[in-house]
Amino acid sequence: MTAPTQSTRLTADRQPSGTRRAVYLDCNATAPLDERVLTEVHHYFAQEFGNAGSRTHDYGQQAKDRVIRAREQVASIVASTPDEIVFTSGATESNNLALLGLAPHGEKINRRHIISTQIEHKAVLEPLETLSERGFDVTLVPPTQGGWVDPDAIQAALRPDTLAVSIMQVNNETGIRQPIEEIAAILADHDAYLHVDAAQGFGKDIAPLQSPRIDLASISGHKIYGPKGIGALLTRRRGYKRPPLTPLLYGGGQERGLRPGTLPVALIAGLGTAAQLANDENTDRAEACTLFKRDVLATLESLNATIHGDADRTVPHAINVSIPDLDSEAVMLALKGLLAISNGSACTSQRYEPSHVLKAMQLPDEQIQGALRLSWSHLTPPVDWDEVRSRIHAIR
Template sequence: MTAYLDSAATTRVDPRVAEVVLHWMTTEFGNAGSRTHDWGTRAKRVVQQAREQLAGRLGAGPSELVFTSGATESNNIALLGLAPYGESQGRRHIISSAIEHKAVLEPLEHLASRGFDVDLISPGPSGWVSVEAVRERLRDDTLLVSVMHVNNETGVIQPVAELAEQLRDTPTYLHVDAAQGFCKLPEDLKAPIDMISISGHKVGAPKGVGALLVRRRGRDTVPLTPLMYGGGQERKLRPGTLPVPLIAGLAKAAELFEKEHEQWWNQAVAFRARLVEALGKTKVRFNGDQEHVVPHILNLSFEGVDAEALIVQLKELVAVSTGSACTSASYTPSHVLRGMGLPDEIAGNGLRLSWFPDQVQDLDVNELVDEISEFQAEASYFA
């Protein structure tokens, strides 16, 4: 059976989570907005419990958490929702990075078309956005800094907790896309970050659910304008009937991840070590600072090898990708690797391996690397 090495794109729903989701779909199927019967009361209760649990894991209160369909929607609410306030205050400068997910870069492109000055930092080959680089760009009219927690292609961890401390006493807000870091690096997200986007399907929860944390500064909250209208749900920031089963599943997935975090981390580290050691027999380049990465994402380029051709060669053995699932169909050089200043022969042939330990237990790492090594030798011979 093909081993799954694309967990940064999505994860399998944990069977224990699926059981919870199914319960709230088929047994307890009430609408959390229904106030006239027990079905609605029970649904509302489980949503409130989930809100309390998830907000608590981010070091916040339940009133600060808004449920969404995932990190993409959360990013849009955070970025586009803050824009009217910035326009009213004459603060149109936004700092971000060239290695953000398209769910951040494309809303920023839209804001640029509306007259915002979007300043994208290129982090260099390390893939690490320094606090100093952000601080140097701060201006009196800087409305927002948006930097991701963990890069989805390289796995490089960004210094978001330190950024939060630097910005907390300034009028500049901080938004963090934590789709890849949520549950994996929990302490970072307890820092005073103003807005945090999370996604369920990266941690064993279903697709289609996530949240936006909108943290207060004292008594003040981030002045967001809703993008949609049609109901009073979710602090009037995100109208619509709440997906109770998905919300319950997200809370369960986060609970399980917290309980099993140490085991997950150690097993992910061990698999990475075996993989990196085996790759020593190939001509390989690891992309991004390997001293500042999560243990379950590895981005690499093989000398003289076309990444797409290699994926086809390996498809019976492993499922891998060239980068973000949202953009990998375009077959263009990775904007992340390009944003790190890497040449096109590397940016166009970056391969992302990402894993959850329970899905690679049966993978023979040496068999995988032998296949890669043979393919690389053939490519070199016919070059």
């Protein structure tokens, strides 16, 4: 395995003054920007700044060519054709476009039932609430106590009028993989559209997203060491038919009319480069994260921590735990300056509400109150685990 060089590791753990910063263990919220991606983004901001829609000069053609190549780079990870990739501002927009965009078709053919799960990201649950207010019947399947959704429960919820099934690939709070391939197999003989929120799995857990039964998949750039503000929606054809999406915005006709507006070429270039690197370095990155996880687990075991969910279903780069008799805020305060960790989704952390994911898993209240999410990457520098143990023992 080729280890990250000193220049590509998170050397930003030192501030300009030279004082050491906490080691960043919140990569499920956002990941650091790969320096090679930064170089690409800067080039298309500073030198090749043309509009991809301008056809009369070389600046526009260079921009267009880079967008075409980025589509190819993203498409290769999900085994699609480049023209099935629609660029968006991120996975949240992609989720909205997939779910709200299907609604007019469902209303037209009188299929208004949608299946999803209780552990989805708010970027799925809130559009589903909107659809429910519009008269759609939404079934939210509960997870097992292990944090994953039983495919049999999805099958039991299917109805002839089911328009879509929306399942996340990897849970953002627990890091637990969902059985996407099994659910895709269940839908083999059903017309429901399968949407996958792949924000946490794209470029990391590659095989499941390559199922030809997945119609729609939401992709985020900043979770794979690319820039914020860019993502994509896979719109895979069935035969010759694209998913019947209605756009949420109008004006300009870009992205096959599904997402109008001037294409952010620099960000698209960054997403393309990040996707290519994720594909090329997938094995090495997973091995680096697995080695780091070994130290995480050893430390947690010495603290008698409880892992939330089935440990054998977690990805190599994330885990959700609680330490007996300790509130999450107390632990984060004790580790301040040493580790940068979270106690839930970055999108809901300002609300200070108990995790809807952990509640759906029926965890005891004390575990929910003590829940901590640790998430890292192949770029994460070493941690002083002895100091971590010392600080936590000091507050017990």
